Amino acid sequence: MVRRTRDIQKKIWLTPQEERTIAKKMEMIGTENFGAYARKMLIDGYIIVVDYTEQKRLAAEINKIGVNINTVCRRINSTGRFYQDDIDELKEKMDAVWQLLKSKQSEEL
Numbered sequence: 082m083v084r085r086t087r088d089i090q091k092k093i094w095l096t097p098q099e100e101r102t103i104a105k106k107m108e109m110i111g112t113e114n115f116g117a118y119a120r121k122m123l124i125d126g127y128i129i130v131v132d133y134t135e136q137k138r139l140a141a142e143i144n145k146i147g148v149n150i151n152t153v154c155r156r157i158n159s160t161g162r163f164y165q166d167d168i169d170e171l172k173e174k175m176d177a178v179w180q181l182l183k184s185k186q187s188e189e190l
Contacts, residue, residue: 135185142181150174 095103107118110130121128153170157163 139181139185143178146174146178 103115103118107113107115110118110128112118118128150171153167153174157167
């Protein structure tokens with residue numbers, strides 16, 4: 082027989098309106114697991130939902146810039162020479178990274 086981690090069961094009675102309210106709140110946070118939702122609410126009293134969409138977009142943009150920087154560096158390493166255009170391009174890409182980070186920081190403040 083499998084031993085449960087949680088071996089104490091609690092039961093509650095709800096009105097139809099209470100059940101609908103709970104279902105709406107669970108839908109808002111994107112969960113279908115009533116047990117997990119109930120435990121979190123009973124223990125902490127609140128649930129924080131974090132949207133990482135903007136951070137993922139920022140990370141993707143920085144990754145693209147990093148790929149461009151690596152391309153320039155590979156070209157410099159393979160030829161053994163670098164030109165002012167290469168340096169200017171690297172500075173431009175780094176400025177783009179800083180601008181993305183600064184704009185995100187100013188939005189959050």
